[in-house]
Amino acid sequence: xxxxxxxxxxxxxxxxxxxxxxxxxxxxxxxxxxxxxxxxxxxxxxxxxxxxxxxxxxxxxxxxxxxxxxxxxxxxxxxxxxxxxxxxxxxxxxxxxxxxxxxxxxxxxxxxxxxxxxxxxxxxxxxxxxxxxxxxxxxxxxxxxxxxxxxxxxxxxxxxxxxxxxxxxxxxxxxxxxxxxxxxxxxxxxxxxxxxxxxxxxxxxxxxxxxxxxxxxxxxxxxxxxxxxxxxxxxxxxxxxxxxxxxxxxxxxxxxxxxxxxxxxxxxxxxxxxxxxxxxxxxxxxxxxxxxxxxxxxxxxxxxxxxxxxx
Numbered sequence: 001x002x003x004x005x006x007x008x009x010x011x012x013x014x015x016x017x018x019x020x021x022x023x024x025x026x027x028x029x030x031x032x033x034x035x036x037x038x039x040x041x042x043x044x045x046x047x048x049x050x051x052x053x054x055x056x057x058x059x060x061x062x063x064x065x066x067x068x069x070x071x072x073x074x075x076x077x078x079x080x081x082x083x084x085x086x087x088x089x090x091x092x093x094x095x096x097x098x099x100x101x102x103x104x105x106x107x108x109x110x111x112x113x114x115x116x117x118x119x120x121x122x123x124x125x126x127x128x129x130x131x132x133x134x135x136x137x138x139x140x141x142x143x144x145x146x147x148x149x150x151x152x153x154x155x156x157x158x159x160x161x162x163x164x165x166x167x168x169x170x171x172x173x174x175x176x177x178x179x180x181x182x183x184x185x186x187x188x189x190x191x192x193x194x195x196x197x198x199x200x201x202x203x204x205x206x207x208x209x210x211x212x213x214x215x216x217x218x219x220x221x222x223x224x225x226x227x228x229x230x231x232x233x234x235x236x237x238x239x240x241x242x243x244x245x246x247x248x249x250x251x252x253x254x255x256x257x258x259x260x261x262x263x264x265x266x267x268x269x270x271x272x273x274x275x276x277x278x279x280x281x282x283x284x285x286x287x288x289x290x291x292x293x294x295x296x297x298x299x300x301x302x303x304x305x306x307x308x309x310x311x
Contacts (some may be wrong), residue, residue: 005255006209007079007113011059013202014158019075021159022140026075034064039074046097050204060098073105074098079111088124091119092135100140106135115143115170140164156193158203161186165207182223183211219239252284256291264297271297274304283307 011018015036017143019027043060059077076098080087087110093106112119123136143151145163152160158185165186172179186207190200213221260268260275278284286307293299 004079004081004113005252005280006206007081007180008211009112010162010206011079011111013205014199015061015156016198021157022111023138024084026107026109028139029066031064036064037062042101043076046101047094062122062131073107074102075086076106076108078110078111080110083114083116083119086118087119088135091125091137092133095135095137099116109161110137110139111142112139113166116142117143157284158195161203161208165210169210172211176217179211180213180217180221183213184224186211187221187225189287192223211284217261252288253278256284256288259291260300263294264300267297268300269301271304274308278308 015038016027016032019030039060039062043058046060047058054060058074059081061075061077062072063075064072076094078091079088080093084090091108091110093108109120114117114122120139120141122139123134125135126133142163146167149164149167149224152164165182168182168186169179173180187204190203195203222241256275257272260271275284275287287303290303291300
């Protein structure tokens with residue numbers, strides 16, 4: 001299961017809420033009345049060729065400060081879903097590359113979504129012969145919220161729901177029935193908070209993609225939700241449901257493109273173009289799982305041909 005794509009999407013869709021929940025000290029310093037801009041293309045240029053491992057969950061955001069001391073600065077967000085020894089080095093390298101390009105302050109933040117309690121990389125240090133480099137950055141470990149379940153249940157913040165859904169995704173690995181029950185609970189909760197439609201759709205998309213269940217169970221779930229429609233929030237329409245699924249497919253396609261580019265470089269471009277034309281999230285998910293194990297371009301092409309023929 002690709003866990004990074006849903007996180008990337010919900011961070012981008014609900015950026016201000018993301019900061020207010022996970023990094024409140026950073027959030028209170030930003031003047032959101034002046035807006036913010038994601039710098040996707042710039043980040044791709046900056047990290048191109050990095051030997052520390054390229055990942056598509058990275059975000060770079062231009063924001064404005066409340067105190068007026070500087071017109072704007074940049075926030076670099078890294079979502080890390082697995083243990084990696086080189087992670088602190090990557091954080092440091094990306095930080096100084098961004099600073100070198102823009103000559104503006106760069107705030108690097110790490111959201112650790114892995115399930116290892118001991119993996120808590122929060123600094124990069126290097127020293128030799130009296131010369132020392134020390135780079136520290138704030139981190140949040142999502143599994144730490146397991147001990148705060150009661151507080152999460154009482155908290156109407158959008159990311160309290162996101163965190164609950166993710167924790168139960170990890171907890172229900174291998175138990176589809178339990179995952180189905182929790183997914184149903186969380187989706188029904190969305191209609192009880194009185195949140196605006198944009199926020200509801202973003203969280204709905206996260207839960208729907210993250211808490212994957214068999215197609216038949218998914219259909220049953222959404223029909224059940226429809227029959228329980230709350231007067232305070234209209235049910236998500238068919239058109240919006242299609243939009244959510246399309247967004248999920250696009251997120252997975254991004255991940256596939258990154259894998260292909262990393263493994264095969266420019267020779268994999270035809271497969272990337274094929275990926276862009278695909279809209280079935282389930283087929284894309286199957287391709288991604290098998291593509292991670294592909295050792296050659298012909299093997300990757302065979303995976304595409306077989307799974308597309310079955311779709």
